[in-house]
Amino acid sequence: MRFKIKRHFFSLTCFFCLLYLHVFAQDQKLADSLAKVYEQGNVPDEDKLELLRNLSFNEMRDLDLGLRYAEELIDLSEKLGNDLYLYRGYLQKGNKIRYQGDLDLALDAYFKSAQAAKKAKYKIGEGTTYIAVADVYSFSNNPTNAMLYYHKAISTLREADDSVALASAILNAGDEHLNLKNYDSALVYFRESELIFENVDYPTGKAFSLGNLGMVYANFGQSDLAEKNINEAISILEELGNFYPICTYLISMSDIYLEKGDILMAMNYAARSLKLAQVHGLKEQISDANLKLSELYEKEGDLKKSLVYFKDHIAYRDSINNLKSVQNMADLRTDFEVSQKQIEVDHLNKERENQRIILISLVVIMVLGIIILATLFWYYKNIQKEKKRSETLLLNILPLETAKELKLNGKVEAVKAEKVTVLFTDFVEFSTLAEKIEPEKLVQSIDFYFKKFDEIITKYGLEKIKTIGDSYMCAGGIPTPKEGHAFSMVMAAKEMMALVENSKNNNDGLPHFEVRIGIHTGPVVAGIVGIKKWQYDIWGDTVNIASRMESASVPGKINISESTYNEIKNEFKCEYRGEIEVKNRGLLKMYFLT
Template sequence: MRFQGRAYCIFLVLLCFITHFVSAQDQKVADSLAKIYREGVQDDTDKLELLRNLSFNEVKDLNLALRYAEELISLAKRQGNYIYLYRGYLQKGNKKRLLGDLDEALDAYFKSAEAASKANFLSGEGTAYGAIADIYSISNNQRNASLYYNKAISTLRRSKDSVALASAISNAGDELLNTKHYDSALLYFKESKRIFEKLNYPIGYAYSLGNIGMVYANLGVNPLAEKYINEAIGILENAGDYYPICEYLLSMADIYRDKGEDHIALNYAHRSLELARQYRLKEQISDADLKLSELYEQTGNPAESFKYYKDHIVYRDSVNDIKSVQKMADLRTDYELAQKQVEVDLLNKKKQNQQIIVISLFIILGLTTVILATLFWYYKAISREKEKSELLLLNILPAETAKELEQNGKVEAVKIDQVSVLFSDFIEFSKLAAQVEPEQLVKSLDYYFKGFDEIATRYGLEKIKTIGDSYMCASGLHTSDQKNVKHVIYAAKEMIELVDNELNAPDDIIHFKVRIGIHTGPVVAGIVGTKKWQYDIWGDTVNIASRMESMSNPGRVNLSETTYQQINDEFSCEYRGEIEVKNHGALKMYFLVQ
């Protein structure tokens, strides 16, 4: 359950001129303030504060809350007030996110962080970073999510806003929970719970309880999970905060499903769906429909299962953000209107003397020059944006794939007969991760993976992805050169050398030992997704390469038989014998002699 702490922590400041303590959003407050708003008697300063309260507290009608946020942004811009500009964009991002417009939410959060930075408002800047991290987490961009959670926590530790700090810590814990780092997640949630309890902040305390329950549910400790989640639901129901309750109810459904009490599990799932529909929470509607589909399938009711699965697909696909900008078309329309106006002016002045005609011609020439200059400026601006887009695409996809995507609007999956796949993994990474600060851990991974990127680029390897502390790349995806296999061997040797050289280096980097596995064979390559593309490869070759890595030793490169046969004329290898591999039987393996 992702904690909406950035909304709640801002709320403490939000009503600081009206009341001495606040615990949660309150629709009654929004309804009361709406009457004041309709009277229109506020000066600009009072109106800024009023709009902020209205946007935050309006929970029944998210589109109305969004309109309040937009008005707050517009008024803050006119006054040059960066504090309220930050708050306006933050509320806009929160409402866009609840409405499922993730791209627009992310854009609003970045603008919120920029405004807070200009105002030297550390608490607001850290809060906005946490919101950015949330969007990346929802989008399964784990690397950026971790970076921005750490950035949020680091910024907020320098501020005096304990509520915002606890919120960021809780959300960082949620990211660890989603990536199945349960022990680390539990530490984060317990720290946020201590802070919220000390502050007597019941909403934050409830989220922490619920998230601790989610950890125990994933660990299979159902009695503790049920205890913590039920306590969280009780607090949140009293506060009228239904967004997290929807998620917690689904967790309760999972707990009772595991107990074999399907009827109770279905009741919890239906309750989650009812709340999500009542408050138009698209993401939660989709999740609840999927859970009901699974439960009905398990209970032998395929008709109901199919019905809810169709609803899940509808709401899942509706969580999108579509933008279309037609600046050049608007400019052309303006130009045509200007030309027609000139023609009318010329007809009206037809009977005037030659001097007036000459002046009119000069006016026409000036207007035309301005319009053409404007069109040229927009053309150059669009060209620059196109170059940026192409560069960004090349950072995501291989050059050949990016070119095919630009030309055809899609990329066909292809089978490649011989590709050498390399996997690397750091030894005891999970153990070290639980002992060090997240910032230091991310800094260390970033150092090593940058080094791996440089090595892969030097030998013409294609980086596929990183998964936690695992690094995956491949050779031979775009050329049939027989040297491809040897290139991946050279790269593996340099990766081992890089890690070994750093083991005892006197710096602030956490040092690991690494193991590497390589296998050569056919793969299928292509891109997945329609919104955020990812280039990937599939096939048994990838699975065997991963097994080669997991069965390697620290500081060693483990080779399969097919890879060994193609490089043994140039590289010394040590035969390990036939080793049993899950789902593949006994495979011959060789250590590369460094």
Template sequence: MIRKLKAFLFGTGFFCFLIGNSFGQDQKVADSLVYIFDQDILRDTMQLELLRNLSFHEGRDLQKGLQYAEELIKLSQEQNNNIYLYRGYLQKGNKKRLLGSLEEALDAFFKCLETARQIGYSQGEGTALSAIADIYSITDNHANAMLYYRQAIDILRTTEDSISLASALMNAGDEFLKRQEFDSALVYFEESGLIFEKADYLIGKAYNLGNIGMVYANIGNNNLAEANINEATRILEELEDFYAISIYLIYMADIYMEKGDKSTALSYAKRSLDLGKVYGLKEQIRDANLKLSELYEQTGNIEESFNYYRDHIIYRDSLSNVETVQNLADLRTDFEVSQKQIEVDLLNQEKRNQRTIMVYLIIIVILGAIILATLFWYYKKIQKEKKKSETLLLNILPSETAAELKLNGKVDAVKSNSVTVMFTDFVDFSKKSELIEPEKLVKGIDFYFKAFDEIISKYGLEKIKTIGDSYMCASGLPTPNKDHALNMVKAAKEMVEFVERVKNLNNELPHFEMRIGIHSGPVVAGIVGIKKWQFDIWGNTVNIASRMESASLPGKINLSETTYQEIKSHYTCEYRGEIQVKNGGSFKMYFLS
């Protein structure tokens, strides 16, 4: 799906005469603008406009485009020019998103939104809201994505910016396409397509054609899908927009695979991967590796499928982790990849078993006793592999959830009204990680997280997941526990004490300050996906617990009002004021003494 039109909305300005009637990013324009920039002859607004166009048009080197955006933000602040400050944050968010730094992109887009509202810039407010919705859509947060898309569309309808309105409509339609709500997707695409056609906005027309093609691909009309996607690709090749092309190539691979043309399908997927690698597009590298893994699995090449699947896992994790922790991703994704490895091992074992049985059938009369002994040995081995699989499953899911999954083949989501959620985070981890050798950093993070695993097991807590240097766990599920808050606080204190003890040790491990946030309330728990299951929880309680952690201080445990009421008879706490939580209102906070 396409998430890019926000990058092309830049209005009129001093350098528009360089752009003429063309639309979209143009590397040739960027190269020309660099020559002007190097002359260092422009000042004030003209200098800001030059930086904006440089950042916008620099599509070949995303890091360089990001540098221009940062310089635009800095100069806009110095000159107190809020309209260009808004544009600087918009370009920074676009580049961060393309580089896979989604959290930083979201932060830049919210600053962009705040600046637009301060200066009463309705068009900019709508554009920023749509960009925020794009990030939520990429991270599969459908509720937030549609919330911000609808706000963006309502505001943009009041402006004369038809291109921004069409872009928001198209991306909202793309969100419905992701959820396979094809009728709703086509309604949005038809309206956005009419607007792009009327404005003769070439790149918008290309994206709209591609998205309509993807709808047809999903409903099985491959001829129309191929025609629309091929036309979109032709236009985008002229515009040198390889981000979008790499996505459409994946859909072309699906179309040809369904036709039975495996060779052509593989060539499209490999071309998408090559484009992603050349232009540093992490999302496309991730998706192309997954598609190649699926295609090779369908062709029976299990070994090649496994190799591409492993690369997919690495790039998937790199979108949400610090670059220097990619080695940690290698270690921790081994566990996920092991599920795939088990499938490969069992398939190979089955082939070996078939050959062995054929040999034994020929000599069954003479070696009957040996055959019986051998079959018994294989039975024991299969039982051992089954036990190994069950052990791995219990490492991924709570025992009750694993039992339900084995019994019914699925797990129903369950709402728990009394659960306590904790988030931990290492202070200034990103900065410190740049100064620490990757191997030592991986060893240190693994050391801390193993200790945390032992602590939460002691108090019967459930580990949910780790994201980079953040550790998330819950108390009171899947089995309710009236002491859920008390057990969580006890575990949190032990974690803080452990981190403090490590700081006093004379060893080569990296030392960190840790902060903790805890909140109690209702959550919905369950597993997602059909492969490589992950037990997870959802709800406003999770968001509030995360805010408690971000509002905490080094070495402190920050409690919400609801958690404090649960444990106040056992521990002394210090009231520290209220905090505003997005979509959640105001919450009181307490430091655990």
């Protein structure tokens, strides 16, 4: 049995602003000792920058005090024209404000921090600030902008060649997968980040990786592994004096014991989270802990106490700024970035116009004219090459007819197809094996299978829709209707099954799996979703039933629905399985291909 763990918002960004000095954890004792130096008031401005940076970073007991240090650092940095410390000041301001729950102001501070880091040409700072921006977008339910800035962070930090910062970006991207319930992908990300943090002996990062791995294991129903990892994470964070994430993991422990049926232990963990959050003024965590205690007392039948905790939950929840303002800021930021791009395009067009005028005036000089013509020819060839490359890339993403419609009209209308055959595959015990296999080998193995699947469906004129973790989805009869798509899909499924069976004998050092395949035929709606990173997709009950066919299959078998059977029964032998119960669908007739 699996249970859901509510995603509690926090980021590792605040732990990495001292990377260039290789300081590996916040230290409240250091903040207390440096405060005495600060109070003496005789520190020169250049040295005071570093003092304020350390104070704002390490002060975690009093968030308002930490915020005042950050704002003073910003003012002094602007006065001295120091972009590097300006980046650090805005980063710490964003961190303190975010912990207090004012996310729109935190986001504004992060964007100013990234701008300063970019101006200072400090890749590590720019990358870690992008992580913080992505985290805020993720928490405000804006996955498009969240993934955009996670990718920016990872790309920027790869250029910086900093293992700790890169691992933090990978860890937070994995957290986004966890939030989207892509547990297999989240497991791969968290295992990779844990390995990196372990190799560089970074306890804070290791603690977050272990805690998030615990959440994944909890969702897999492996409560012992979940409890082991989360307890180890809490132990590390307690030693570091970092209480914000401990509140989150304590609630997760409460969920684990609730699943075990131990209400008393679940209450103890939730109460511990509430007390810790109250001591340190963490409003969101206070709200979450009150809600958890309300739920637990309701299960115990103590409705009076349940109501008291629920009222406290509502009070603290309403004190946190409305996330809608953050979403509005996200939209404004997107509009700003689009307008900036338009300015660049206009500027580029203006430059090209000026070049054209210059070229016309130089035509009268024959020798220079020949050189210019040769140059233009070279540019023309390269533009054609890039155009061909772009069209090839577009065809790798979208079907040919869809790509043509997009190029012609600038958009693609959703289309209903009355009869389409949909196939799902799923590797057996993938999640279990993923825990024991190196992430690199796991990815290589999945890549091997999916590349072969791509070749097979291309051979039969089918359309790949997408991959979801270790699941592969394709369809026949779209985007252009055609006869025989069910026959083609069955032929492709047989080749896929044969490929998987034969690969078990490969001596290539990679893990190999058994596979289940399910097929169903029916109507769908097809089209493109989103405005960035287009994806051709299909929707409808047919997709859900095809997925149920796969989950109702067995390893090494191809399970088809009654509608698909009626399409191919004259060409293929099938074994009737009878009517089988399907979640939310009742009894459905199913057949094994023999």
